[in-house]
Amino acid sequence: xxxxxxxxxxxxxxxxxxxxxxxxxxxxxxxxxxxxxxxxxxxxxxxxxxxxxxxxxxxxxxxxxxxxxxxxxxxxxxxxxxxxxxxxxxxxxxxxxxxxxxxxxxxxxxxxxxxxxxxxxxxxxxxxxxxxxxxxxxxxxxxxxxxxxxxxxxxxxxxxxxxxxxxxxxxxxxxxxxxxxxxxxxxxxxxxxxxxxxxxxxxxxxxxxxxxxxxxxxxxxxxxxxxxxxxxxxxxxxxxxxxxxxxxxxxxxxxxxxxxxxxxxxxxxxxxxxxxxxxxxxxxxxxxxxxxxxxxxxxxxxxxxxxxxxxxxxxxxxxxxx
Numbered sequence: 001x002x003x004x005x006x007x008x009x010x011x012x013x014x015x016x017x018x019x020x021x022x023x024x025x026x027x028x029x030x031x032x033x034x035x036x037x038x039x040x041x042x043x044x045x046x047x048x049x050x051x052x053x054x055x056x057x058x059x060x061x062x063x064x065x066x067x068x069x070x071x072x073x074x075x076x077x078x079x080x081x082x083x084x085x086x087x088x089x090x091x092x093x094x095x096x097x098x099x100x101x102x103x104x105x106x107x108x109x110x111x112x113x114x115x116x117x118x119x120x121x122x123x124x125x126x127x128x129x130x131x132x133x134x135x136x137x138x139x140x141x142x143x144x145x146x147x148x149x150x151x152x153x154x155x156x157x158x159x160x161x162x163x164x165x166x167x168x169x170x171x172x173x174x175x176x177x178x179x180x181x182x183x184x185x186x187x188x189x190x191x192x193x194x195x196x197x198x199x200x201x202x203x204x205x206x207x208x209x210x211x212x213x214x215x216x217x218x219x220x221x222x223x224x225x226x227x228x229x230x231x232x233x234x235x236x237x238x239x240x241x242x243x244x245x246x247x248x249x250x251x252x253x254x255x256x257x258x259x260x261x262x263x264x265x266x267x268x269x270x271x272x273x274x275x276x277x278x279x280x281x282x283x284x285x286x287x288x289x290x291x292x293x294x295x296x297x298x299x300x301x302x303x304x305x306x307x308x309x310x311x312x313x314x315x316x317x318x319x320x321x322x
Contacts, residue, residue: 058185059185060096060185060187060188060191061188061191062187062188062190062191063096063185063186063187063188063191064185064186065183065184065185065186066183066184066186067101067181067182067183068087068089068095068111068162068181068182068183068184069085069086069087069111069162069163069164069181069182070085070101070164070179070180070181070182070183071083071085071122071123071164071166071179071180071181072123072177072178072179073105073123073166073168073177073178073179073180074175074176074177075105075168075169075170075175075176075177076170076175077170077172077173077174077175077176078170078171078172078173079170080107080167080168080169080170081125081168082125082126082127082128082130082165082166082167082168083123083124083125083126083166083168083180084123084124084125084126084130084163084164084165084166085122085123085162085163085164085166085180085181086117086119086120086121086122086123086161086162086163086164087121087161087162088117088121088159088160088161088162089156089158089159089160089161089162090158090159091158092155092156092157092158092189093155093156093184093186094153094154094155094156094186094187094188094189094191094192094195095136095153095154095156095184095185095186095187096147096148096152096153096184096185096186096187097145097146097147097148097184097185098111098136098137098139098145098146098182098183098184099145099182099183099184099185100139100145100182100183101179101180101181101182101183102139102180103178103179103180104176104178105168105169105170105176105178105180106166106167106168106178106180107167107168107169108138108139108166108167109138109139109164109165109166109167109180109181109182110131110135110137110138110164110165111135111136111137111138111139111162111163111164111165111182112131112132112133112134112135112136112162112163112165113132113133113134113136113156113160113161113162113163114132114133114134114160114161114163115133115134115157115159115160117132117160117161119161121161126165128165128167130163130165131163131165132161132163133317133318134197134315134318135198135200135318136154136156136197136198137154137182137198138307139182146264147266148196148230148231148266148309149230149231149266149270151191151192151193151194152192152193152194152196152230152311153186153187153191153192153194153195153196154195154196154197154198154313155192155195155313162182164180164181164182166180166181168180194228194311194312195311195312195313196230196309196310196311196313197309197310197311197313197314197315197318198307198308198309198318199221199307199308199309199310199318199319199320200221200305200306200307200308200318200319200320200321201219201220201221201279201281201305201306201308201320201321202219202220202221202281202283202303202304202305202306202321203217203218203219203220203281203283203304203321203322204219204295204321205295206294206295206302206304207292207293207294207295208239208285208287208292208293208294208302209287209292210287210289210290210291210292211287211288211289211290212285212286212287213286213287213288214284214285214286215284215285215286215287216282216283216284216285217282217283217284217285217304218280218281218282218283219280219281219304219321219322220278220279220280220281220306220321220322221278221279221281221306221308221320221321221322222276222277222278222279222320222322223273223274223275223276223277223278223279224275224314224316225275225314226272226273226274226275227272227273227310227311227312227314228270228271228272228273228310228311229247229252229267229270229271229273229279229308229309229310230266230267230270230271230309230310230311231264231265231266231267231308231309232245232252232253232264232265232306232307232308232309233262233263233264233265233306233307234253234257234262234305234306234307235262235303235304235305235306235307236257236259236283236285236302236303236304236305237259237301237302237303238259239285239286239287239293239302240257240259240283240284240285240302240304241256241257241284241285241286242255242256242257242283242284243255243257243281243282243283243284243304243306244280244281244282245279245280245281245282245306246279246280247271247273247277247278247279247280248271248273248277250271252265252267252271252279252306253265253306257283257284264307264309266309278322279306279308281304281305281306283304285302
């Protein structure tokens with residue numbers, strides 16, 4: 001069967017994953033994946049294009065909405081760079097919804113946390129590979145909020161340091177300044193039925209030959225325990241044209257791929273899988289260039305990942321590949 005999806009979909013550019021998998025990429029528009037019945041939930045009309053702080057968010061009883069981490073930055077004309085924002089939390093929180101703070105110049109963000117930080121809080125220059133061990137969210141240009149299913153939240157323990165890796169890009173002829181980061185909606189602990197985590201599944205170390213169309217790379221991830229997969233997002237770079245993701249005969253994604261339109265999909269019916277189950281990821285590429293394209297972090301390289309949200313949180317690492 002094919003799993004349909006619900007909830008807000010989220011445009012995402014996961015381009016600072018180097019700490020987990022040696023790289024990612026940049027942006028290039030393509031087409032929209034044809035997901036049939038998938039898409040945004042009916043909100044009674046087209047949702048206006050508002051800044052994150054202007055959107056309405058339902059705050060559950062006992063929960064809260066606040067800026068988890070954000071920092072000021074300045075970028076000279078015609079340049080790009082990375083800034084890392086670190087902020088330590090004093091109490092354990094359970095995040096149910098993520099709101100990116102992404103003014104003009106914010107190309108993408110990756111949000112991770114470290115339970116044993118060694119670097120002081122603050123904002124500093126960094127690079128794409130500067131990430132903490134546990135990833136909880138990512139966003140790109142135009143990203144909408146991500147809402148997890150009812151009763152599901154990501155736990156961040158007290159004393160953890162949030163690390164927001166900002167990829168900044170200033171295409172203008174003038175200096176650009178802004179404040180970027182992440183805002184969240186939390187659950188009260190009593191409202192949490194399932195603690196979730198993020199897992200990246202897919203092949204690494206591959207190469208796409210020059211002047212090829214329809215070149216297929218496959219791989220995936222084997223679950224180490226019984227888990228429930230409730231959402232996913234496909235991720236490739238500009239040469240990716242199609243992806244399919246399957247587990248135990250259930251199709252999680254099967255359609256054309258757009259680097260410019262990478263979206264989280266929250267399933268109507270979560271998929272329960274047992275230990276040893278393989279989530280199979282297959283990516284198709286067109287390489288019109290005269291050079292081979294290998295795995296890596298730039299637009300000139302490629303990736304093939306399914307970003308999987310699952311529960312319970314096993315804490316066995318964000319990266320899983322075969």
